[in-house]
Amino acid sequence: MKFNEKLRRSVENKSTFLCIGLDPDVGKFSSHFSKNVRGVFDFVKTVINLTVDLVPVYKFNLAFFEVWGGRGWDVLEKLREMIPLETIVIADGKRGDIGNSARFYAKTLLENLDFDAVTLSPYLGRDSIGPFVENEGKGAFVLCVTSNESAMEVQNYGGGEPLYIKVAETVKELNVRENLGLVVGATKPEQLGLLRRKFPELPFLIPGVGAQGGSIKVAVDVCKKGASGIINVSRAILYPETGNIEDIRKKAIYYKNLLKVEKL
């Protein structure tokens, strides 16, 4: 099955656009977990066990595993294997390279670790995207408009049409196997709406709600139209203020309902 279709079905089956972002930061752990690579494993395993029936998608943020070196990479591999087949798993590493390097990154993440999709950076042009989307069952979300403060200094560049529109057009061209989407931050509601209108065929991965304060209303509205989408929440679910493990599930249910799919 083509990746974008798999994503749409997964979202419909769980009736929510919620994607849980797995960013295990030991500095934010409650006292239940040790602040080392073993604690990272226990923490993420706990989060998965508490939420796996609720959500269609998990996104692993590679930065938080790589920081533990080879052992962190092993933990990433073990945790990924715990997630059932019907749940989509995204490797969020924002890779962007060319030639053999791009092919090796694709092999690592999509074959060896068997992630369903990756996030990619578009600065090197289409050469850096091609190797990740040769298999229609595997997908890629390309950075388009990001949720951070300095995003627009590059992404909005250009005399007429801004760069992010050009990037989205390139992604649309490369989407011949229907396995590409865009990363568009909820902190940029204007661009989010514009991109949905111009690119109804592309699914969006939307960060920036939850702790970053982006517009949930606009994000959900955009996901209900066109090729659907997923809305990432990390910190606001992983680290409940109470420090109680059970509240991770409560927070996930809260966001699941806030981001629910209503059949039209």
Next chain:
Amino acid sequence: MKFNEKLRRSVENKSTFLCIGLDPDVGKFSSHFSKNVRGVFDFVKTVINLTVDLVPVYKFNLAFFEVWGGRGWDVLEKLREMIPLETIVIADGKRGDIGNSARFYAKTLLENLDFDAVTLSPYLGRDSIGPFVENEGKGAFVLCVTSNESAMEVQNYGGGEPLYIKVAETVKELNVRENLGLVVGATKPEQLGLLRRKFPELPFLIPGVGAQGGSIKVAVDVCKKGASGIINVSRAILYPETGNIEDIRKKAIYYKNLLKVEKL
């Protein structure tokens, strides 16, 4: 010492702009090395032993280590430790992320693995560069004009001034601790010359000579001016056609002389 000064001294001490790119691709190994992660370790160790007296800089391409998972990461760590203090080591991972993710990538590469510098992608703006250049002794080379075919579709974007000039201007602004440089491909001699004239204070990391066929003359000319630079050669040194290990050193000497620093 500030990173850019350390780089300049290292280049002068070895009298060459040559940077050897460590891209261990088992598919290209001669029969002396096994085509597994142990072979990767043996191969890179051999290359380092054969060339460490010759060159000022090595660049590790992370894609070729990550593909071996946790063990690949361990091998990267061990190999990095073999390189003496006076030789600069760059982690070429083209990372580009924000907030805590960027901070974790910086901690991984510049602290835990103690690389001297990294390569970065600028699509997310200055938020994705800041965390890597807080320590003046550690540096970052930001992708500006890359050596691949589709590079210009994004990098040349803009009605008036192209995006790559805007990126270079941002890097110049962030270079307050004199620890930033640009990645500029030798396959784009026109842009290389223009960038050197406009940004004499930034060192360049120049890929694209050797197997990719970029202009050696222009690359050397640019490095002789302004804040110096380094010229990366990977395949053309690592995989001599003869398959003889000793020819790795011969090839390195050939490129060392081709890219030699002539005192003005």
